[in-house]
Amino acid sequence: MTNMRSELKRLMHIVVCIKQVPDSAQIRVHPVTNTIMRQGVPTIINPYDLFALEEALKVRDYHGGEVTVLTMGPPMAEDALRKALTYGADRAVLLTDRHFAGSDTLATSFALSQAIAQIGKSFGTPDIVFTGKQTIDGDTAQVGPGIAKRLNLVQLTYVAKIASIDFSARKITVERRSEGGTQVLESKLPCLITMLEGTAAIRRGSLEDALRAARSEIVKWNAAEAGIEDMTKCGLRGSPTVVKRVFAPTPRAEKAAQIDTTEKTVRDVADELVTSIFTHQPALEHELSSSRSA
Amino acid sequence: MDFRLSEEQEAIRAMALDFARDELAPHAIDWDQQKHFPVETLRAAAALGMAGIYIRDDVGGTGLTRLDAAIIIEALATGCPAIASFVSIHNMCAGMIDRYGTEAQRRQFLPRLLTMETLASYCLTEPGSGSDAAALKTRAVREGDAYLLTGQKQFISGAGESGLYIVMARSGEEGPKGISAFIVEKDTPGLTFGANEKKMGWHAQPTRAVMLDNVRVSAENRLGAEGEGFRIAMAGLDGGRLNIAAASLGGAEAAFDKALAYVEERRAFGRAIGEFQALQFRLADMATDLEIARTFLWRAAAALDAADPEATKLCAMAKRFVTDRCFAVANDALQLHGGYGYLADYGVEKIVRDLRVHQILEGTNEIMRLIVSRAIMGRK
Numbered sequence: 001m002t003n004m005r006s007e008l009k010r011l012m013h014i015v016v017c018i019k020q021v022p023d024s025a026q027i028r029v030h031p032v033t034n035t036i037m038r039q040g041v042p043t044i045i046n047p048y049d050l051f052a053l054e055e056a057l058k059v060r061d062y063h064g065g066e067v068t069v070l071t072m073g074p075p076m077a078e079d080a081l082r083k084a085l086t087y088g089a090d091r092a093v094l095l096t097d098r099h100f101a102g103s104d105t106l107a108t109s110f111a112l113s114q115a116i117a118q119i120g121k122s123f124g125t126p127d128i129v130f131t132g133k134q135t136i137d138g139d140t141a142q143v144g145p146g147i148a149k150r151l152n153l154v155q156l157t158y159v160a161k162i163a164s165i166d167f168s169a170r171k172i173t174v175e176r177r178s179e180g181g182t183q184v185l186e187s188k189l190p191c192l193i194t195m196l197e198g199t200a201a202i203r204r205g206s207l208e209d210a211l212r213a214a215r216s217e218i219v220k221w222n223a224a225e226a227g228i229e230d231m232t233k234c235g236l237r238g239s240p241t242v243v244k245r246v247f248a249p250t251p252r253a254e255k256a257a258q259i260d261t262t263e264k265t266v267r268d269v270a271d272e273l274v275t276s277i278f279t280h281q282p283a284l285e286h287e288l289s290s291s292r293s294a
Numbered sequence: 295m296d297f298r299l300s301e302e303q304e305a306i307r308a309m310a311l312d313f314a315r316d317e318l319a320p321h322a323i324d325w326d327q328q329k330h331f332p333v334e335t336l337r338a339a340a341a342l343g344m345a346g347i348y349i350r351d352d353v354g355g356t357g358l359t360r361l362d363a364a365i366i367i368e369a370l371a372t373g374c375p376a377i378a379s380f381v382s383i384h385n386m387c388a389g390m391i392d393r394y395g396t397e398a399q400r401r402q403f404l405p406r407l408l409t410m411e412t413l414a415s416y417c418l419t420e421p422g423s424g425s426d427a428a429a430l431k432t433r434a435v436r437e438g439d440a441y442l443l444t445g446q447k448q449f450i451s452g453a454g455e456s457g458l459y460i461v462m463a464r465s466g467e468e469g470p471k472g473i474s475a476f477i478v479e480k481d482t483p484g485l486t487f488g489a490n491e492k493k494m495g496w497h498a499q500p501t502r503a504v505m506l507d508n509v510r511v512s513a514e515n516r517l518g519a520e521g522e523g524f525r526i527a528m529a530g531l532d533g534g535r536l537n538i539a540a541a542s543l544g545g546a547e548a549a550f551d552k553a554l555a556y557v558e559e560r561r562a563f564g565r566a567i568g569e570f571q572a573l574q575f576r577l578a579d580m581a582t583d584l585e586i587a588r589t590f591l592w593r594a595a596a597a598l599d600a601a602d603p604e605a606t607k608l609c610a611m612a613k614r615f616v617t618d619r620c621f622a623v624a625n626d627a628l629q630l631h632g633g634y635g636y637l638a639d640y641g642v643e644k645i646v647r648d649l650r651v652h653q654i655l656e657g658t659n660e661i662m663r664l665i666v667s668r669a670i671m672g673r674k
Contacts, residue, residue, distance in 0.1 A: 086309060204313065207306050207343035207356045207366070214305035 012065030012167060014056045015116055015126040016089070017147070018049040020073055020080035021137040045080050048132025050087075051198035055162055056130050057088050058200065063167055066090040068119055068126075072100060072111055078218055085213035086205035093119060097222040102236035105138070109146025110233045115226040116151060128172070129192040133158055144194035154191040161198070165189075297589070303365055306358070310369035313339060314544075318373025325374065325498040326644045329490070331455055332377065332498065333413070339381060340410035344370070347385050348533070349392045353404040360533050361595035364540040368588070371544025372551075375648040376498040378544060382537035383451050387414035387460050390530045391477065394518040403458065403477060412457035416534075417447040417504055418527050424448075425661045427462075428470040428524055432506060434463035441465065441516070443476060443484075443509040449655070453502035454487040456480065461506070462523045475523035477515040484509040495647030532609045535656050536595050539616035542652045543587055546620035549627035549645045550580050556631055573630060580623045587616040607669035614662035617652040624649050 023044045045053075056067045069084040071077050072095040081092035095115045103111065120126055129151070134141035141157075148155035156174050163173040163184065170189040175182050177196055205213070223234060232238060259276070261269050278285040299307065317335055325332055339345065347363040349355025358366075363385065371378035388407045391399055406412040423429045432445025443463050453459075459478040466472035478485060488503030518526050554577060557568035567573055594612035597605040628635035628642045635642045653659045667673070 082305065083308070086305065204316075204342060205309055206341070207309060207347070207358070210305040210309040211302050214300075214302040 010124075012060065012063050012128070013124040013126045014060060014065065014067045014128045014130065015119055016049070016053045016056045016067060016069045016084070016130040017112055017116075017143070018053065018069055018071050018080055018084055018132075019046045019135050019137075020044070020071065020077045021046045021135055024136050043076075043079065045083055046132050046135045046137075048134060048136075048195060048197065050132075050202050052130035052132050052193070052195035053084055053087060053089065054200060054202045055193075055195055055198055056128070057203065059128070059162060059165060060090075063165060065127075066123070068093060068123060070095065070112065070115055070119065072096070072103070072108060072115070081218055082213050082216075083205075085216050086210045087203055088205065088209060091123065091219065092216065093219040093221060095221050095226055097234075099223055099231055099235045102239055103234065104239035104241035105140050105142035105146060106240060107234055107236075107238035109143045109150060110238060111223070111226070111228060112143065113147045113150035114228045115221065116147065118221065118225075118227040121227075125190070127167075127170075127189045129153060129190070131192070131194050133194045133196050141194070144192060148192035151192070154187045155194070156185060156187055156191055157194045158196055159193045160196045162193075299365070303362060306362060307365050307369050309342070310344070310366045311372065313342065313344075314370050314373030314378075318370065318377055319548075322374035322377075322498070323638060323641050323644060326376070326495075326648075327497075327638060329497045329500075331452075331500055333410075333455065335377070336380065336384075336413070337410045339370070340408065344381055345384055345410045346388050346392075346404065346408040349385075349388055349404060349408065353392075353400055354408045355388075355392065355404070359595075359599045360536060361592060361599055363533070364536050364591055364595045367537045367540040368544040368547075368591075371541040372548045373544075374498060375541045375545035375645060375652075376496045378541040379496065379538060379648075379652070380452060380499045382534060382541060383416055384410065384414050385537070386530050386534040387416050387458070389533060390460060390475070390517065390526055393529075394475070394522075394526050395477075398514070399477065399517070407458065413452050413455055414458045414460065415450050415452040415456040415504075416527075416530070417450050417453075417459050417461040419448050419450075421446055421448045421503075425658055427527070428473070429468075430462060430464060430473065432461065432463040434465040434474055434476065434511075436465065436513075437510075439513050441474075441476065441511050441513065443478065443506045443511055445506050447504040447506070449491070449501055450504045451496075451499055451501055453504050454490070454500055459485070459504060460517065461504075461511075462527050463506075465520050465523075470524035471521050473523040473527070474520050475517040475526045476511045477517055478506075478509060478511055479515075482509050482511065494650060495644070496651055531656055532598055532606055535609045535613035535662075536591065536598065538652050538656045539587075539591050539594075539613045539620075542617045542620035542649050543584065543591060545645045545649050546587075546623040546627075547584060549624040549642050550577075550584060552640065552642055553577065553580070553627035553630040556634075560632075567630075576626060576630065580626055583619045583623050587619050591616050604669070607666055610657070610662040610665035610669075613656065614659040614666070617649070618659060621646070621649045621653060 020043045022041045027041050060067050067089045068091040069081055069089045070093045071080055075096055078094055081094055085092055100111055131144035145155050158177050159174045160177045161175040163175055165172045172189055173186045176185050259269055259272055343356040346355035347358050347366055351357040367378050367382050370381055391403050407414055418427050420430050434441040434443050457480045461476045461478050462473050464472050465474040484507040486505045491501040557573055558566050560567050591612050594608040597608045624646045628646050631640055631642055634640050
């Protein structure tokens with residue numbers, strides 16, 4: 001009974017994993033060398049992580065509790081954490097250690113899962129771990145599921161919306177976007193959610209929030225402080241992925257064909273389009289007609 | 295001496311820059327073209343604490359310094375100088391009530407001003423007295439427990455849209471000592487407004503004449519003591535001048551950034567025009583001017599925060615220097631864009647038009663020189 005009461009009284013703890021990424025909207029490609037010009041490109045919080053943070057803050061505002069933001073990165077990643085605090089997060093943890101340099105998604109999800117376990121010991125076991133569905137620099141969408149697997153959490157990926165949470169029954173219902181429609185999924189807590197671009201606008205911190213964030217102490221952990229013992233799973237040593245080559249997409253030589261639609265019926269336009277496709281792809285016409293006859 | 299911003303100042307700057315980038319910059323050209331006054335956007339800024347930047351926090355103000363305010367206005371102006379300037383004017387009015395108002399006035403008016411549910415306008419200039427403000431003719435005649443205000447105010451930013459007007463009027467003798475300040479609410483009988491003026495810039499906020507015909511204002515709405523109005527009006531302007539300078543700085547920065555990007559994209563004679571040294575040197579000079587302007591603006595703001603006896607002089611110097619230099623930088627940015635700079639779509643000519651008036655209002659730059667020369671030569 002005592003246990004149950006303390007369980008009921010316990011407030012929700014949500015961990016949000018964020019990443020500081022270059023603002024891809026401001027990256028320019030060098031006109032001659034075709035390489036990405038990274039100098040002076042400002043950093044932002046990965047946009048999907050911001051939706052995850054917004055969702056976490058909404059859950060906290062409604063149900064009570066705390067939101068801890070976590071990032072792994074160089075010391076300058078502190079800026080991203082401060083920004084998250086400006087939006088209203090309660091606590092920020094920076095996982096930073098030169099041994100993490102060169103981490104691929106395997107090593108990253110290992111380090112983050114260890115840090116989340118340590119956060120659980122230090123500040124209370126998380127009920128929900130949020131990540132963005134993917135980052136805009138790596139685009140792998142592997143880190144969220146990697147964390148879930150290591151922490152043995154139910155994983156709810158590509159979530160568009162949290163429909164409801166029954167905290168006392170430890171149940172959550174989410175809307176997950178999938179091919180062909182939306183799945184409504186119910187799961188037990190704790191769980192890990194990877195967020196799509198959300199339905200709600202992301203809140204903006206006030207001047208007072210910005211001041212509070214600036215005054216906040218950020219928890220900084222190196223590998224040992226995060227409770228990581230097996231360093232062979234960290235950084236380059238723990239990263240089997242090898243990037244062989246990075247290249248810019250080659251521009252297509254041919255321009256897209258245009259069909260004038262002003263004085264034609266839909267059928268005419270469709271006919272013209274199909275004819276045009278078959279002219280360019282004669283094999284396709286053959287293939288289609290043979291499969292139809294079969 | 296440490297020339298770096300504190301972490302707190304970096305944080306408020308980042309927050310205001312985000313707001314300018316997301317909420318102001320994408321609409322600035324439209325607002326200018328449509329002559330739209332975006333009251334909802336102003337209220338969104340107010341919800342974030344930007345309508346009472348240096349108002350004490352007991353009534354919900356943000357309680358920051360003048361230096362902080364200059365940093366915030368500069369950041370807002372990178373999105374739209376005209377809107378940043380209105381935020382500045384509104385803050386100046388709220389600041390006057392916070393500083394010189396009675397407790398009752400503070401509690402009655404400031405909460406509405408802090409949400410921008412009510413906007414505020416500053417009414418000093420008249421058709422016949424601009425720089426010679428102490429010669430104003432609007433009369434305030436005492437009648438029982440009220441004053442009857444009669445006269446006309448000219449070039450009033452926000453007039454017609456604002457719900458509250460701080461009106462300087464003559465309640466006594468000729469000259470500055472006969473002037474009192476009054477808080478006048480929009481719906482007071484006898485208060486009417488002229489047409490929205492057609493002007494060169496600042497299209498995103500209305501400018502109208504304000505007519506007062508026996509407007510009855512309760513003595514409880516007099517701001518400060520009788521005869522104190524001119525001093526209050528001038529004290530408000532010290533900070534207002536810093537903010538207008540900050541708005542010039544933010545606008546010029548935005549124009550500079552556009553020019554910097556443009557010279558890398560635009561090609562002439564077989565290469566990007568940014569490869570020509572004449573243009574590189576021009577950009578170097580512009581960047582240097584912006585840096586000087588910012589450093590000096592912060593110096594003047596710090597002096598005002600510290601109640602330095604030289605603050606008025608420094609604020610006047612900063613207003614004159616920063617608004618002149620920043621107009622020149624914005625104009626140079628337009629020149630670097632060539633013919634495209636003259637087109638509205640590029641947003642540079644709009645900044646130039648907006649910044650031009652900063653050399654005229656909150657005391658013309660000639661009056662700034664007058665204030666400075668009086669201070670350094672000890673003349674009246």
